[in-house]
Amino acid sequence: MNRKLLFVCLCAITILLSSCGTSKSTLAYQSDSAPKREFRGAWIQTVGQSRYSQMNSAAMKHYISEMVRKLDEVGVNAVIFQIRPEADAFYKSDLEPWSRFLTGQQGKAPDDPEFDPLAFIIEECHKRGMELHAWLNPYRVKTNITNSLANNHIFYRYPERFVQYGNQLFFDPGLPENRTFICEVVRDIVTRYDVDAIHMDDYFYPYPIAGEPFPDDKSFMQFAASQGFSPSQRSDWRRNNVNLLIQQIKLTIAGTKPWVRFGISPFGIYRNKRNDPNGSDTNGLQNYDDLYADIKLWVEKGWIDYNLPQLYWEIGHSAADYTTLLNWWSINNFGQHLYIGQDLKRSIDRNELNTKIDQTRRLPMVHGNCYWYGYQILDNFAGVAEILKNDIHSSKSLIPAYTHMHDGKPKKVSKISNVYTEDMHFLTWEHNRDSSNPETAQKFVIYRFRDKEKIDINRAENIVDITPDNFLLLPYEGGESRCTYVVTALDAFGNESKVRKIKVKL
Secondary structure: OOOOHHHHHHHHHHHHHHHHHHOOOOOOOOOOOOOOOOOOEEEEOOOOOOOOOOOOOHHHHHHHHHHHHHHHHHOOOOOEEEEEOOOEOOOOOOOOOHHHHHHHOOOOOOOOOOOOHHHHHHHHOOOOOOEEEEEEEOOOOEEEOOOOOOOHHHHHHHHHHEEEOEEEEEOOOOOOHHHHHHHHHHHHHHHHOOOOOEEEOOOOOOOOOOOOOOHHHHHHHHHHHHHHOOOHHHHHHHEEEEEEHHHHHHHHHHHHHOEEEEOEEEEEOOOOOOOOOOOOOOOOOOOHHHHOOHHHHHHHHOOOOOOOOOOOOOOOOOOOOHHHHHHHHHOOOOOOOOOOEHHHHHHHHHHOOHHHHHHOOOOOOOOEEEEHHHHHHOOOOOHHHHHHHHHHHHOOOOOOOOOOOOOOOOOOOEEEEEEEOOEEEOOOOOOOOOOOOOOOEEEEEEEEEEEEOOOOOOHHHHEEEEOOOOEEOOOOOOOEEEEEEEEEEOOOOOEEOOEEEEEEOO
16 A cells, blocks of 8 residues: 555544544554553753762752652653763663763762662652663763773773764774674663663764764775675665664663663654655655664664654754654554654744644554653743643553563452551552563552443543552542542553452542
């Protein structure tokens, strides 16, 4: 079927489903209300940030805890936190030094030797039922060539593996040993930390500098011919280098903890139509041609688990219209998990945020959004926190289930009880959670229904809480309020169990 025709048909089907009831698909939902399943992410960047280095460990714990609380309160369910901005670490690592953005000097540890920022933010997210996606920059080593590196940085052991481009320093993407090292870093993180995903953004080969070719002559001469590339195929060779890295990272994650996802947030244009008849009707820098990132291939091959293109332009932008790109990605993502990167400031300034989110919710092939940048939510820029909390995210939402990784249901909870003590009233239940088995219950969803109301767990407004705990404190409403509580279990892939319910009087 013609892709444009397919897109029109999908839109028509979505509108029809919205008028008749809830779609049976776990990834599609009604467009006229907050969906039950929706990725709602926020990027928290550390590169270029001085706020952390001005805090001691105790203050940083408080700041991170408040950050997660504020994001949770506005409906964000996934924090994408940058833990490796310059081949350094916001966590304890034997492979790379502490980040200068954490303590002010690369290699300098936090004042509290027991404090591990990554472990702490994971704990804060998980206790609220939120996900933590660990954001890594693969190749960048210095954002400014004058920056100092710690004495134990890998650069000093293998300076021949790095190249300067413009005013920055990078791992040479053409060297197999660099890919191996990056995968070692990923394996170390996934092994030691309970992250929900590994995330990378749009920085693969660096953004081109006019008139300055990327200095990879040495690695091209060393490897291109043996890998089947002619002297005229340097662009194809560079794309293959990134392809190999992405594939190796996916295999590394799958071989360590197969329930941990791998996501990419590429630049918003794959290719322009003038360069590729199947490209978007846009006119801008391109992933494929300029950053050597063949994101469509990675999605098609299953090397990544979600695609999160950064559609930061305005609706009606002359070179890169938001709606044009949204529609293009919707029909060019092979039916896999697709989330949309939203620029908060541009969208708020032009009063477009609600419209953009509504457009994503009307497309069944789009499964959520992510906000750049997260600090604007924390600062409540132009009232965006209230807009998210009271309007766009008026109900809690579950992360879309990753059924391509595991399509099943965890065992439902058992022995749900209504418990009274001297000073509290709560529900408890039992489960078969096993932290080493991702197919068992990992967290729980609690729904509430009025007396005699039909039990419908497909409606997001009925969600009371999403929690790793096997209890819920109940409110007191005068002792005459009757309702039904329903509890389900979620496995590590987001699959939901059958229900267990109980009638209570509050």
